[in-house]
Amino acid sequence: MIQKIKASKSEKIILIFIICLAIFSLGSFLLIKDKCLFVKNYDPKKIKFDKPNNIAVLNVPCGNVIIELYPEISPNGVKRFITLVKSKAYDDVAFHRVIKDALVQAGDLEFGKKENINYGKIGTGKSGLGTINSEVDAPFNFEKGSVALARTQKYNTEDSQFFIVLRDEPLYETEYTPIGKVIYGLKALEKIKYLDKSQYVLRPDYINTLRMLID
Amino acid sequence: MNLIRLILISLFIFTQLQADTIYNLIKIPNLEIYEINKSNKLRYLYAKQPFTIGIDNNINCFNSEKKILDEKYKIIQKNLDRYNQKFLKKINLKYIVLCEDLSISNINTAGIPDNVMKTLILDVKFNEKYFERVIHHEVFHIINDSFKEVFDEKVWSDFNVKDFKYAECSTCTDKIGLDTYKKTEGFFTEYSRSTASEDMAEVFSHLMIDSNPDNIDPILEKKIQFIKNNLLKIDENFIL
Numbered sequence: 001m002i003q004k005i006k007a008s009k010s011e012k013i014i015l016i017f018i019i020c021l022a023i024f025s026l027g028s029f030l031l032i033k034d035k036c037l038f039v040k041n042y043d044p045k046k047i048k049f050d051k052p053n054n055i056a057v058l059n060v061p062c063g064n065v066i067i068e069l070y071p072e073i074s075p076n077g078v079k080r081f082i083t084l085v086k087s088k089a090y091d092d093v094a095f096h097r098v099i100k101d102a103l104v105q106a107g108d109l110e111f112g113k114k115e116n117i118n119y120g121k122i123g124t125g126k127s128g129l130g131t132i133n134s135e136v137d138a139p140f141n142f143e144k145g146s147v148a149l150a151r152t153q154k155y156n157t158e159d160s161q162f163f164i165v166l167r168d169e170p171l172y173e174t175e176y177t178p179i180g181k182v183i184y185g186l187k188a189l190e191k192i193k194y195l196d197k198s199q200y201v202l203r204p205d206y207i208n209t210l211r212m213l214i215d
Numbered sequence: 216m217n218l219i220r221l222i223l224i225s226l227f228i229f230t231q232l233q234a235d236t237i238y239n240l241i242k243i244p245n246l247e248i249y250e251i252n253k254s255n256k257l258r259y260l261y262a263k264q265p266f267t268i269g270i271d272n273n274i275n276c277f278n279s280e281k282k283i284l285d286e287k288y289k290i291i292q293k294n295l296d297r298y299n300q301k302f303l304k305k306i307n308l309k310y311i312v313l314c315e316d317l318s319i320s321n322i323n324t325a326g327i328p329d330n331v332m333k334t335l336i337l338d339v340k341f342n343e344k345y346f347e348r349v350i351h352h353e354v355f356h357i358i359n360d361s362f363k364e365v366f367d368e369k370v371w372s373d374f375n376v377k378d379f380k381y382a383e384c385s386t387c388t389d390k391i392g393l394d395t396y397k398k399t400e401g402f403f404t405e406y407s408r409s410t411a412s413e414d415m416a417e418v419f420s421h422l423m424i425d426s427n428p429d430n431i432d433p434i435l436e437k438k439i440q441f442i443k444n445n446l447l448k449i450d451e452n453f454i455l
Contacts, residue, residue, distance in 0.1 A: 153331075171236055171237065171248070173256075174256050174309070175240065
């Protein structure tokens with residue numbers, strides 16, 4: 001005969017504690033897994049812009065980043081950027097250089113494409129359109145969210161790579177060609193994958209799409 | 216003891232990558248911004264801690280007391296304010312690093328110019344007597360390095376008397392006196408006799424601070440004209 005054993009009070013407390021712990025762990029796991037949980041996704045169609053022709057929409061894993069371009073500050077830099085955006089060249093291109101809370105860099109069209117990423121050469125690729133001259137003479141406040149063209153150690157080597165600063169960088173004025181500023185969605189860029197030990201990211205996040213608001 | 220070691224190792228392993236903007240720009244560690252809101256867009260940086268750079272880590276400089284920095288900054292910026300943004304861009308000078316006891320391969324030096332990195336490192340504790348002149352002397356090296364073809368050393372050397380020869384390099388001679396000669400004989404100072412580029416830099420720096428002796432000999436007069444004419448080739452509005 002099987003005797004039914006009643007659980008003691010302390011056993012019941014332990015059981016409840018284990019159940020709570022399991023729920024908490026599962027909840028935390030889901031929260032941590034979804035890095036975009038608290039990131040607001042902006043819909044550019046619901047926002048009114050003063051200069052809609054100068055608006056570019058960068059779609060990244062955590063949503064839309066809306067950039068206002070400044071052709072009056074860097075006409076050639078913005079022209080190059082728009083040319084590449086309109087040809088959809090930036091789609092599926094890696095954020096290959098990311099420094100936590102400092103900057104995200106993307107735009108290596110040669111070695112940064114998702115389908116044939118080259119970790120050995122990423123950051124050195126070209127667009128095929130040639131380099132353009134730096135436009136660094138106009139005053140520009142490199143505050144958080146500023147978008148600029150990347151270059152090599154030398155001026156006049158800008159091509160397709162661009163970066164967005166995630167903090168104020170006053171020393172970048174007269175150093176890099178500014179092309180615009182993020183006006184909505186900077187939080188989505190703060191969630192781009194980075195590594196603690198290196199600026200260059202292994203298995204990076206990618207640009208989903210980059211489009212002009214008005215094509 | 217083991218616990219302390221473990222903590223130290225953990226700190227080393229888990230310390231996150233720090234985004235050092237200044238290092239990324241000019242490859243000199245341990246610097247902070249001193250002043251960047253200047254009309255000529257020069258960026259003044261100072262050593263927060265000692266730093267070592269260069270091939271085989273042969274360049275060393277140390278952090279300075281704030282009082283000394285503040286004092287010397289006034290002199291440095293007063294002199295460098297004479298160069299406008301357009302000219303500085305042409306010669307490739309943007310960052311001024313302030314530190315003390317600057318040395319290269321254990322030889323003390325007033326400044327180290329690097330036109331590739333757009334940087335001039337200045338020793339704020341360099342001899343007060345020559346301090347202002349030395350600032351322009353080092354700026355000339357930046358000018359010269361950016362316009363080697365303009366400041367032709369062969370043409371310059373031919374100004375000197377026939378049997379005169381410069382040393383192989385500025386540090387392989389004991390001609391290091393910086394006092395201005397009363398009787399010039401083709402050179403402003405003893406250091407002018409070291410190399411052609413140091414000679415040019417001495418002429419330029421004397422012109423900049425207007426410390427010419429009363430009587431300039433014909434050789435030195437030619438050298439002065441050479442510097443003046445070539446500066447106008449770089450910037451037609453350059454004022455000495």
